[in-house]
Amino acid sequence: MAIIEVAGLVKHYGDHTVLNGVSFTVDQGEIFGILGPNGAGKTTTVECIEGLRVPDAGSVRVCDIDPRRDDDELRQLLGAQLQTSALPDKLTVREALELYSSFYRDPADWRELIEVLRLTDKADAQFRRLSGGQQQRLSIALALLGAPRVAVLDELTTGLDPQARRDTWDLIERIRDRGVTILMVTHFMAEAERLCDRLAVIDSGRVVALDTPAGLVARVDGEQRIRFRPSAPLDPAALTVAPEVTTAMSAGEQLVVTGVGNLLLAVTTVLSQHHVVAEDLRVEQTSLDDAFVALTGRSIES
Numbered sequence: 001m002a003i004i005e006v007a008g009l010v011k012h013y014g015d016h017t018v019l020n021g022v023s024f025t026v027d028q029g030e031i032f033g034i035l036g037p038n039g040a041g042k043t044t045t046v047e048c049i050e051g052l053r054v055p056d057a058g059s060v061r062v063c064d065i066d067p068r069r070d071d072d073e074l075r076q077l078l079g080a081q082l083q084t085s086a087l088p089d090k091l092t093v094r095e096a097l098e099l100y101s102s103f104y105r106d107p108a109d110w111r112e113l114i115e116v117l118r119l120t121d122k123a124d125a126q127f128r129r130l131s132g133g134q135q136q137r138l139s140i141a142l143a144l145l146g147a148p149r150v151a152v153l154d155e156l157t158t159g160l161d162p163q164a165r166r167d168t169w170d171l172i173e174r175i176r177d178r179g180v181t182i183l184m185v186t187h188f189m190a191e192a193e194r195l196c197d198r199l200a201v202i203d204s205g206r207v208v209a210l211d212t213p214a215g216l217v218a219r220v221d222g223e224q225r226i227r228f229r230p231s232a233p234l235d236p237a238a239l240t241v242a243p244e245v246t247t248a249m250s251a252g253e254q255l256v257v258t259g260v261g262n263l264l265l266a267v268t269t270v271l272s273q274h275h276v277v278a279e280d281l282r283v284e285q286t287s288l289d290d291a292f293v294a295l296t297g298r299s300i301e302s
């Protein structure tokens, strides 16, 4: 059953079209990711769903509610992650949770929430004394305080160290297991691959793909990548003469070659013609990163 329905969203800022017909649905109980390069329109999409922005055309329904018409009802159903910087430095964890609980008709038990989020021993700590990971967990607790059916998490693990990031992923899965549908915006391929049941890839205000992470990777399957260090300088263009080679690029001391068919044989044949040996050669699997590049023409990091 669809819990979020987004149909034909259009948003302009002046003569800049930021959303150009964005449509997707999020099913109850799934973790749905929105992935895209900077400026693609991810936050604008999410803010239309949260009722914080008004689209110029198209419609949004969350649990069958129009966010623009029934804001009060939406607040009881949808929990949005707060920008952590929005909290006053001297507010304690307990004070923040008590304050935010007062906004809801039937709030979740915040003591139980911070137990799950491993913040119990920080209940009396001021916000400014929390680590980045603890601040992030507090912002997730605040998003879940209203016992929402849907939680919207935007750039959830940006700025966290790898361990805190992995802990947050475990936490998100536990929240989903409690029945909360999760809509998340992310820049991290590993995060999308690990957490999301389905992904919408947004580029220049359009959904360019909508699939499971494995489904997206399968679209570019057949393409392989070989990475090696040439024993002598070699112009990458020398490799593109082989019909199997799609791209060949220098990456520091290495050459990275993508292509199809018997790529390894094609590359080693060209190298031997140039009396070059491939050192530290690796054949790499297609990843979500590659799928993203194939779909949008650029890396998400760029």
Ligand SMILES: Nc1ncnc2c1ncn2[C@@H]1O[C@H](COP(=O)(O)OP(=O)(O)OP(=O)(O)O)[C@@H](O)[C@H]1O
Residues within 6 Å of the ligand: 013, 018, 036, 037, 038, 039, 040, 041, 042, 043, 044, 045
């Ligand atoms: N209030 C605004 N006024 C004018 N332009 C805006 C406004 N908000 C966003 N934009 C522009 O709309 C485009 C999409 O912004 P949005 O924040 O939705 O992208 P995003 O995909 O979330 O990017 P990022 O990953 O960088 O956060 C950007 O070019 C941005 O500069």
